[in-house]
Amino acid sequence: MIPIAKPLLGAEEQAAVLHVLNSGMLAQGQKVAEFEQAFAQFIGVRHAIATSNGTTALHAAVLAHGIGPGDEVITTPFTFIATANAIKMAGATPVFVDIDEDTFNLNASLIEAAITSKTKAILPVHLFGLPAEMDKLQSIARKHNIVIIEDAAQAHGAEFQGKKVGSFATGCFSFYPTKNMTTGEGGMITTNDNQLAERLRKIINHGSTQKYVHDSVGYNYRMTDIAAAIGIEQLKKLESFNQKRRANVRYLHQKLASIPGIIFPSLTEGHVFHQYTIRVTPKFRVSRDIFLKSLVEKGIGCSIFYPIPIHKQKAYVPYGSSTYPVAERMAQEVLSLPIHPTVSETDLDTIAAAIRGLA
Numbered sequence: 001m002i003p004i005a006k007p008l009l010g011a012e013e014q015a016a017v018l019h020v021l022n023s024g025m026l027a028q029g030q031k032v033a034e035f036e037q038a039f040a041q042f043i044g045v046r047h048a049i050a051t052s053n054g055t056t057a058l059h060a061a062v063l064a065h066g067i068g069p070g071d072e073v074i075t076t077p078f079t080f081i082a083t084a085n086a087i088k089m090a091g092a093t094p095v096f097v098d099i100d101e102d103t104f105n106l107n108a109s110l111i112e113a114a115i116t117s118k119t120k121a122i123l124p125v126h127l128f129g130l131p132a133e134m135d136k137l138q139s140i141a142r143k144h145n146i147v148i149i150e151d152a153a154q155a156h157g158a159e160f161q162g163k164k165v166g167s168f169a170t171g172c173f174s175f176y177p178t179k180n181m182t183t184g185e186g187g188m189i190t191t192n193d194n195q196l197a198e199r200l201r202k203i204i205n206h207g208s209t210q211k212y213v214h215d216s217v218g219y220n221y222r223m224t225d226i227a228a229a230i231g232i233e234q235l236k237k238l239e240s241f242n243q244k245r246r247a248n249v250r251y252l253h254q255k256l257a258s259i260p261g262i263i264f265p266s267l268t269e270g271h272v273f274h275q276y277t278i279r280v281t282p283k284f285r286v287s288r289d290i291f292l293k294s295l296v297e298k299g300i301g302c303s304i305f306y307p308i309p310i311h312k313q314k315a316y317v318p319y320g321s322s323t324y325p326v327a328e329r330m331a332q333e334v335l336s337l338p339i340h341p342t343v344s345e346t347d348l349d350t351i352a353a354a355i356r357g358l359a
């Protein structure tokens with residue numbers, strides 16, 4: 001079986017974890033600070049705050065911007081549930097805006113129509129590793145005096161116009177094992193804003209900046225030093241992981257060129273291909289679901305991200321008063337193929353042959 005995702009861990013991570021275990025400093029030690037510094041430098045921001053996972057990173061970011069009950073946050077209905085959950089966890093209201101079928105990201109031209117006096121933020125997702133159109137989003141945000149929180153959980157190292165995602169606004173990352181780099185469970189928030197960074201550090205640590213002094217109610221959203229030690233080693237390898245992802249995509253593109261009825265993602269500069277997501281349109285010879293079943297039968301772990309848009313999920317039905325036709329159509333057409341760094345050329349040959357066999 002060629003899995004859809006697989007973490008790539010080596011002797012470096014093993015040694016780093018052992019070092020932490022032997023030190024006895026499993027939490028609130030030096031490794032978290034070291035990982036935060038390295039990550040901030042990599043993204044090109046002043047501050048990086050490590051968290052327990054990507055969901056808590058997003059939740060803390062929404063809270064740190066003072067967003068809560070009565071406030072609206074514009075986001076995409078075509079993402080992992082955590083994006084919308086973070087808005088709800090803060091007591092705010094998600095307002096969905098449809099996506100662009102060429103990028104699977106928020107359609108910037110539809111955002112202004114969704115802005116009201118209650119809108120406090122735009123929460124774009126750099127879905128599948130492709131940056132959202134940050135220039136357009138930033139000009140909308142500036143015009144309406146609202147903030148941007150980037151969900152970069154799938155886009156470590158991705159660049160838009162030569163700048164890393166997570167450096168445009170408040171960036172939120174996840175280090176879950178399926179992501180481009182991992183710490184097991186883990187997350188990171190990036191910002192250039194000193195005061196925001198201070199608020200974030202309080203929120204993730206029981207409202208405390210000084211031991212046993214609590215200025216506000218907060219959470220325990222801290223990362224462990226075991227996770228941070230893994231993260232430090234993974235970060236060193238991230239660029240090579242992302243290069244391998246792009247090389248795998250190039251290879252598949254050469255093998256498949258063009259197939260009527262299938263739309264391949266473009267090899268956009270700065271795209272880090274967290275997922276390689278094709279569209280099996282109704283013009284293709286077989287349905288998307290038969291396509292999927294046939295590849296899985298051949299040992300190719302393809303998967304559908306995401307089969308149900310958020311506004312169709314039970315918990316979000318009250319927020320989905322409108323329809324989002326593109327998101328709904330994409331949910332019917334998308335299919336992601338394994339291209340992660342442990343996928344070999346032989347694997348890619350198998351994948352290409354399986355797809356050719358269906359065409």
Ligand SMILES: *Cc1c(COP(=O)(O)O)cnc(C)c1O
Pocket residue numbers: 053054055056079080082083125151153154173174175176185186187
């Ligand atoms: C993975 C992911 C998250 C949540 O991260 P966790 O570390 O799993 O909590 C949030 N948003 C998106 C788009 C993700 O892919």
